[in-house]
Amino acid sequence: MHTTDAAASEPGVFANGIWKQNPVLVQVLGMCPVLAVSNTTINALAMGLATASVLILSSATVSLLRHWIPPQARIVTFIMVIATFVTCVDYLVQSISIELHRALGAFLSLIVVNCLVLGRAEAFASQQSVRRSLADAAGMGCGFLFALLCLGTVRELVGSGQVFGYPLLGDRYQGWAIMLLPPGGFFSLAGWLMFFRWWTLRRHSASGSTFQLSGPTDG
Amino acid sequence: MSQTSLNKTANPTSPWQIYLVVVGVGVTCGTLILAVHEATRQRITDNRAAYRDQAAITVLPGAIRVTSFRWDDTGQGLSGHWVADGDRQSAETILAGYDPAGALVGVAIEAAGRGYQDTIRLIYGYSPTQQVILGFRILESRETPGLGDRVETDSAFVDQFRGLPVQAIDRGNEEPRVELGGADQQRAWQVDGISGATVTSRAVARTIAESVARWFPRIEADLSTLREAHL
Numbered sequence: 278m279h280t281t282d283a284a285a286s287e288p289g290v291f292a293n294g295i296w297k298q299n300p301v302l303v304q305v306l307g308m309c310p311v312l313a314v315s316n317t318t319i320n321a322l323a324m325g326l327a328t329a330s331v332l333i334l335s336s337a338t339v340s341l342l343r344h345w346i347p348p349q350a351r352i353v354t355f356i357m358v359i360a361t362f363v364t365c366v367d368y369l370v371q372s373i374s375i376e377l378h379r380a381l382g383a384f385l386s387l388i389v390v391n392c393l394v395l396g397r398a399e400a401f402a403s404q405q406s407v408r409r410s411l412a413d414a415a416g417m418g419c420g421f422l423f424a425l426l427c428l429g430t431v432r433e434l435v436g437s438g439q440v441f442g443y444p445l446l447g448d449r450y451q452g453w454a455i456m457l458l459p460p461g462g463f464f465s466l467a468g469w470l471m472f473f474r475w476w477t478l479r480r481h482s483a484s485g486s487t488f489q490l491s492g493p494t495d496g
Numbered sequence: 497m498s499q500t501s502l503n504k505t506a507n508p509t510s511p512w513q514i515y516l517v518v519v520g521v522g523v524t525c526g527t528l529i530l531a532v533h534e535a536t537r538q539r540i541t542d543n544r545a546a547y548r549d550q551a552a553i554t555v556l557p558g559a560i561r562v563t564s565f566r567w568d569d570t571g572q573g574l575s576g577h578w579v580a581d582g583d584r585q586s587a588e589t590i591l592a593g594y595d596p597a598g599a600l601v602g603v604a605i606e607a608a609g610r611g612y613q614d615t616i617r618l619i620y621g622y623s624p625t626q627q628v629i630l631g632f633r634i635l636e637s638r639e640t641p642g643l644g645d646r647v648e649t650d651s652a653f654v655d656q657f658r659g660l661p662v663q664a665i666d667r668g669n670e671e672p673r674v675e676l677g678g679a680d681q682q683r684a685w686q687v688d689g690i691s692g693a694t695v696t697s698r699a700v701a702r703t704i705a706e707s708v709a710r711w712f713p714r715i716e717a718d719l720s721t722l723r724e725a726h727l
Contacts, residue, residue, distance in 0.1 A: 342521070368532050372543065379636055
């Protein structure tokens with residue numbers, strides 16, 4: 278799936294992460310934080326930004342170090358780099374807002390084990406120049422943030438009638454609590470996946486190009 | 497792909513080279529973490545204190561400033577006294593809230609108890625003059641969104657704690673037993689819960705009741721220090 282990545286230019290690589298290879302809606306990676314922290318829009322935004330910054334920092338570092346890291350030590354080195362940036366982001370979030378840090382809970386620390394971050398380090402950054410790695414990480418990060426916001430908006434709107442805490446559906450709206458609970462994460466993810474696939478298929482059939490559905494990768 | 501060194505596995509890497517890289521990256525990462533920790537430490541400490549002070553003021557209506565006190569248990573039993581504690585590092589501190597004139601409004605106490613999913617940390621206000629609970633606020637909870645977190649938003653539940661009396665029941669020679677609720681009123685475990693959040697709402701009531709029982713004797717033993725701190 279990464280064969281196209283190598284050929285594309287930097288803007289192409291960036292766009293790839295947001296759309297064609299969207300980490301959540303196409304690759305179905307990093308499902309744990311996606312389902313757990315998308316119950317409100319603000320949580321989704323904070324989690325998306327935190328993951329994107331870790332992704333960008335670690336991809337750039339891995340790409341910088343790629344000539345010096347022996348293949349046998351690559352996974353342990355990548356994990357160390359990722360864990361370092363996650364810890365730094367954790368401190369930074371705490372220094373910005375304790376309330377936000379509490380809302381994100383354990384999932385902030387768990388960015389370390391998000392397969393998206395290690396996946397990009399291993400599949401892209403360790404083989405590409407810093408500029409291309411940055412473009413790829415920024416694209417993937419934005420794609421992850423976009424998908425989290427898609428889920429967060431629907432869940433918060435249907436679950437409590439609000440978006441970013443602003444009541445959009447009025448005081449009389451009785452929220453569907455299930456959308457804020459774990460099942461709501463699966464429902465809205467399924468809805469978005471269906472919509473995304475339908476929309477991509479329709480676009481391809483309209484343009485007359487052949488399009489093959491690829492199954493989700495392991496995550 | 498030609499730029500990569502990872503794929504050039506033709507030359508076997510010596511173990512020393514691997515150790516060197518791993519240790520080097522580890523030391524650099526450690527240094528970076530240390531630097532960020534040092535750079536953000538003061539702000540995080542200030543944020544935590546501000547968060548707690550803000551929460552304390554919300555549970556002490558009328559208070560505009562809070563002072564942290566630590567129980568100095570130098571003597572036996574209740575012969576200790578309150579000491580103004582600037583650093584707010586210890587969990588064994590309470591926050592006394594004062595109105596603009598410097599009169600004691602009440603004390604805000606942090607408490608933690610087992611909820612449905614995880615420990616619930618809350619802060620509640622207690623008025624030693626009226627011997628009533630003034631209100632509470634959840635500081636940290638992982639309770640079910642939409643259900644368990646209603647202990648904060650359900651006004652019928654929250655209002656039960658505003659003005660809930662605390663009474664010490666005399667038990668002769670033993671230390672008095674401290675309970676929530678007046679003589680003819682419900683006990684702590686009879687506070688009306690929230691349907692769908694039974695465990696959480698009971699946990700909140702129990703946590704406050706246990707904490708009051710623990711701190712009430714100390715507050716009573718040296719109330720004058722708390723009262724006179726800003727007079």
